[in-house]
Amino acid sequence: MTTFTGESTRVASWRLLLRNPVTVVSAVLLGVVVFVAVAANWIAPFGVNDVDVPNALQPPSGQHWFGTDELGRDVLSRVLVAIQASIWVAVVSVAFAVVVGVTVGIVAGYRGGWVDTVFMRVVDVMFAFPVLLLALAIVAVLGPGTTTTILAIGTVYTPIFARVARASTLSVRVEPYVQMSRAMGTGDLYILGRHIVPNIAGPLIVQTSLSLAFAILSEAALSFLGLGIQPPQPSLGRMIFDSQGFVTMAWWMAVFPGAAIFVIVLAFNLVGDGLRDVLDPKQRTMIEARGKR
Amino acid sequence: MAVLTHPIIRFIARRLLYSLVVLLGVLIVVFALVHLVPGDPVRIALGTRYTPEAYNALRSASGLDRPIVEQFFGYIGSALTGDLGVSFRNGDPVTVTLLQRLPATVSLGVAGILIALVIALPAGIWSALREGRVSDAIVRITSQFGVSIPDFWLGILLIALFATTLGWLPTSGYRPLFGDPAGWLRHIVLPSLTVGLVAAAIMTRYVRSAVLEVASMGYVRTARSKGLPPRVVTFRHTVRNALIPVLTITGIQLATILGGVIVVEVVFAWPGLGRLVYNAVAARDYPVIQGAVLLIATLFLIINLVVDVLYAVVDPRIRLA
16 A cells, blocks of 8 residues: 655656656746846846937847847836736735735634625625726725835735635645544644644635736736836836837847746746646636736 | 525625626716726816807806716716717717717627637537546637737737738627628627637636536536446536536626727727727727726626626525525
8 A cells, every 4th residue: 555645755756747848848947937037137238227218229139138228228127027027026016915915814713603694795805896896996095116016906806816726725725634623632833833824825826826927917017007007117017008109119128028027927936737636636717707908 | 485595596686786886986986987087087078179158158068167076966866867968079968979889899809708618618518528638728728828818919910810810800890780781790700709709718717626626516427437438427517517617608708808909909900898998998988988997897786697697507505695
């Protein structure tokens, strides 16, 4: 008889994950993106706001790999630093959503009764608002800026984590080892930390990867509308907005920032899909059903 | 009385009650929006147009000078009777403005979902029936690309290609369907294609997994093993049953498009609800923001309710669960 220890399951999961070439390539790509995000200020060849009007709207060349914009600023440098800002906003806002959403979901699922009813009705109400609309409403209240963007995106992605955490908690809390632990008089906090959280981590890790992808898209959309990251800090969404008047004479102004968003989102999505196949094959992407915009 | 105990009626009643509770929550959130603004919303909205007279007039017209409890019940009562107040910017009734903008957004949403269905149904079914083959991989990769593309970027690229470079279609703008049908069609092609292509990518994945799930069911295996022709097994047993969950995702996508076309409407200067919200946020026109958010959230709820009810009608297992 084969017995599976926690460690052997982990090793098997890693093996499964590494066997999927698409996931491996996406993970490497994500590694590159994270490196760019961390090192953007050092690897950017020019300052993001170095205006050089005589060299405005130059096509890609050996000196300016991604060309220059209408003020002669280096598009590559701006894309690199904007990726940093984009990743920062996405990571912090999803971390906010994970902490708040998972806490709400676990407490609702574990306690049940009126706590569950109240928490989940609040989550239902939040689900009644389309993602971007709710984010816009929050920005309208608090005013545009990076902090508001983080708060807005974090808030709109909180309900999905609450639902995933609650659903997983409901199935884990009836497992014999949890019942046994309870019967032995173990405290709730210990049960939550020792038994519930580790056993619901799979679906949450998958959801985190997919949410990061959608958070990048949401941040780009808010910045495109001029309500996200504010100038002079460059943002991918705003760079695309600014490119609209120059699309035919300077295609590089629109193509490179858009391609950067596309590649990052694709990498997060593919890694999320790969993780789901390994960690949570049964779960469908609830967040897709809710829609990403 | 027997009608009232029918499972379908009981299901609809339960679902309706649930939607009303959520709608009440939505109303509370929408009401709270203006009260969460740091500072005085009327003062912020007036900006450089501020004079003490204008301030007092607007504050009084919007009811913000009354006690908060009175404001709350006043807002709920007015909203339920279709009165959403007046715009801070121009004094127009918000309900009238919203109703003027609604047809543009609905026409864009419906055109987008039709394009999505036309692409996603055949692509998803084809991909599932050819699982593991090259054509399946191509569909999966393409749909993954579609899910990852920012819609506003796609819109700008489509404008650059089909409007600016080739000159086949207008870059932006809107014509009413009943005043100028040909103009409406020319103007709606690019925005609806932008919305539809992204939705198609999401829906293709759902159609594919729904067909694969049904194909693994016992009754499909039985149909195949009793010698039914593959075409009959595929279309009568597999695809027909797989379309039930597809109905849900179609409804959800339509609701998502209606609430999420803000950026696409801005790119194409499409005079719908999304662009109205965008302009209202820029002008801090809180009654318009509140009204639009309430209307879109209510549409979202109604579409979800209709989808759930339709789902229960076509699949008895749902209402009995």
